[in-house]
Amino acid sequence: MLFGIHQVQPGEQGIRRTFGKFSGIESPGLQWHWPTPIGNTRVVAVEQTRSMELGFRQVNGAVTLFQKEARMITGDLNVVDAQLVVQYNIGNLQDFVFRVADPGDPDRAGMIEPESPEGRTLKDATEAALRLVVGQRGVDVVRTQKRPEVQAETQRVLQEILDDYRTGIRVLTVRLQDVVPPGEVRDAFDDVLRARQEKETAENLAEAYRRDQIPRAEGQAARITQAAEAFKQERINRATGESQRFEAVLAEYLESEDVTRQRLYLEAMEEILPGISKIIVSPEAAGGIILNNTRQAIVPVPTATPLTTPVPAPAPAQPAPQATQ
């Protein structure tokens, strides 16, 4: 600052006054102003990214909620605590220095340009913007899905206010750190998230049941119809076989009827007669015979013709010698 010679560093700009009147913006490099009291230059790091925290304070790395700033009402009349960080730099140094009076923000006193809109102006405008945006949306939406939208909209509204006042501040980013329901109702909010999850799980289980049961039923159905087809086929085959067998025998029969009949008859008898009890009587046994309950023949006494084998009367007759045995 010797005789008005001074250095403006890269990332900085100087705002120079002569007799109090604005006389130019100084770019980085070696610069000069009329020595005081005639002229002065105020050098400001315009390109430096500056931060402002809303709703919390960071002291030695520990984050503590600052409830007065953080607490706000959502569009559906719920209450949340929101923590926000605004990053900005200085877009127009002239506006920044000359346009807006500011009572300053005691919280950040050491870290901001004195008498600049970085203080209360920025903080109040941010609060106004954020609460306006949050006040238009429901609590679930603000907490989860639409955070990026809330951030973007807050940035838009904030920049609008700052430009309206001609603060020369350029907002770079607005980031919602945390949006939580107040501690007193936290559990109830978390339970809603859980309940939503459970609903989804229930629906998924039901769909899984569907994906399991339907194919299984269709499989069973296929098996049932296939069994019926098999049955049908078997019946047809059996009938075909039987009819073919019949037709074969029929062909033989048609060639020599009597012989075939006799043969078939005798074959059948061969099969039947060995296994059963037989009584052979003469056709003149007109009265017929009576079988007692042990299947022994009882011949009535008055008979017209004698039997082929003598039988002692009236004793029960012995079964005739079975000549065919």
Added chain:
Amino acid sequence: MKYAIITVVIVLLVAIFGTQSMFTVDEVQLSVVTRFGEIKQVYTQPGLKFKAPFVDQKNYFDKRLLYRDLPEATLPDSETQFLNIDAYARYRIGHQENGQVVTSSRDVEAFFETLTTIERAGERVERVVASALRDEVTTRRREEIIGATIKTVVAEVTDPETEITLEEAQTLDNEAELGEEVTVPSATRQEILDRVRETAEAEIAQSSQGITLVDVRIKRADFPEETQQAIFTRMRAERERLAREFRAEGQRERDRIEADVDRQVAIIRAEAERDANIIRGEGEAQSIAILASALQKNPEFYAFRRSLEAYTKFLTQNTTVVLSSDSDLFDFLESTTSDDSS
């Protein structure tokens, strides 16, 4: 030696004279020069200025956008629900011209004569704005001050004030469903601020005090401390209701789907049974047809064969048969030639 003292005295006199007759007005300042309490000159532009030494007083004022923080007020809305409203106002020494704020000498004069200090100007702004804010707030519902409306999601909208389509609802909340309520942004907060600003600005301008209102914003609108617990109770109850609803819906959906699946399974099975019966019937019918067409060729022979088959089946061990010696079976029993004509 005497010259030295005289030189020093002359230099001193010049210096004093200089400082008394020259002064600077900074970029951020307005200056009013008074002589014996009367305004001599008003400076709205910065630079080096001159005045009469000793008799003229210079007064400085802030040319910039000024700030007034309104004290937090607990205001009732139209339904006598209370909100803590914390607002601020921004104003300047000047007047509105074509949407811009211009600071003319006349404004500065008016300000100096009526309000004189920034503090008094701030108080004036505060009183007017606070009053306008209260008036506006008491005619609005809480929801309007906060800035949203609750609408029900319906298939067809008959009342746009309280209803919204599913499509629109889902742009606001991805998980919105028919019958649910969604929070829809409304411009009422901004409307309220605009009206307060217009009303207050009109009143301030009318009094020609050389100041003009630039902006009014609500920094915070919160539930009063005393009602906090009641609010939390309500919130908790609402959350519990929502949780119950979700769980019930989940169960209902699950029951519905499972019942539907069971129904479908039963249908599939019944249809399969029905088809199977038809198929089996076809089998029976076809087998009967096949047999019949074969047996039709010689029914008598079939009867003969079939009876023989039947005899082998039912004439079993426990049966006793009485045979006539006349039977064909015994044709050759007593002689080698058959003597019947059967």
